[in-house]
Amino acid sequence: MPIPPMPYTLCCPRCFWKKTIIPLSDALIMGRDWYAKCPHCGYDILERRSASQTEILRARIERIFGLDRG
Numbered sequence: 047m048p049i050p051p052m053p054y055t056l057c058c059p060r061c062f063w064k065k066t067i068i069p070l071s072d073a074l075i076m077g078r079d080w081y082a083k084c085p086h087c088g089y090d091i092l093e094r095r096s097a098s099q100t101e102i103l104r105a106r107i108e109r110i111f112g113l114d115r116g
């Protein structure tokens with residue numbers, strides 16, 4: 047039985063880009079639920095950690111308003 051992944055935040059240690067991701071299922075979609083590298087500077091070793099409540103809330107708001115496509 048698949049377990050939905052927990053929300054997490056990807057951080058770029060080089061340019062400090064970060065994005066909180068709320069997976070909709072266990073099927074991750076590149077560019078929406080997962081990034082292989084930083085979309086800002088191209089650094090490909092992103093740090094991944096559990097998202098805080100504040101970050102989850104913000105990510106949900108961005109998703110509602112369609113602000114998470116850039």
Ligand SMILES: [Zn+2]
Nearest residue numbers: 058061084087
């Ligand atoms: Zn970066």
